[in-house]
Amino acid sequence: MWPFNTSAPAGYLPYFLLNASVLAFLHSIVCYISLKYSLKLFAGPRSPPPNATLAHVYAVKNVYSSAIRAYAAYDITNRPLYDLATLTLAGVLWLFLTEIVVYRTIRWRDAAFSLVDSGVGLWWMVHMRGWYLRGE
Numbered sequence: 001m002w003p004f005n006t007s008a009p010a011g012y013l014p015y016f017l018l019n020a021s022v023l024a025f026l027h028s029i030v031c032y033i034s035l036k037y038s039l040k041l042f043a044g045p046r047s048p049p050p051n052a053t054l055a056h057v058y059a060v061k062n063v064y065s066s067a068i069r070a071y072a073a074y075d076i077t078n079r080p081l082y083d084l085a086t087l088t089l090a091g092v093l094w095l096f097l098t099e100i101v102v103y104r105t106i107r108w109r110d111a112a113f114s115l116v117d118s119g120v121g122l123w124w125m126v127h128m129r130g131w132y133l134r135g136e
Helices: 013-033 052-074 079-101 108-127
Strands: none
Touching: 013 052, 013 108, 052 079, 079 108
C-alpha cells in the first residue's frame, strides 16, 4: 500500500484522498498561472468578474485542503487527520452548494464533478470511519 502507512487497514479510501489531494494541488497551480481557466467555473447568472485576488484565495484554499488530504491518505488511522480530511470534503460540498443555490455564481452543470466527488468522498469517509479508526 505504499506510499501509505503500512499498518493501516486495507482499503481504497487513502487512494481516493491522494487523488483528491493531487487534483486540489494542481488546481491551485492553475489558479496562480491562469486567471481565465481558474475562475471559468464561476459562470452563473450572478458571478463576480474574474480577478486575481479571488483566484489566489481559491488557490490557497486548495493548497491547505490538498495538504490535509495527503497527510490523511498517508496516515488514515490518525483520528484528527481523518476528521480534518472529512471537513475538507464537507467544506467543498458546502462551498459549491451555497454558490449554486444561495449566491447563484456557479451553474449546476459546471459544479457537477465537484459535487459528486466531494459528496461521494464525504459519504465514504463517514461510513468507513469505524473501519479506519477501529484501533483507537
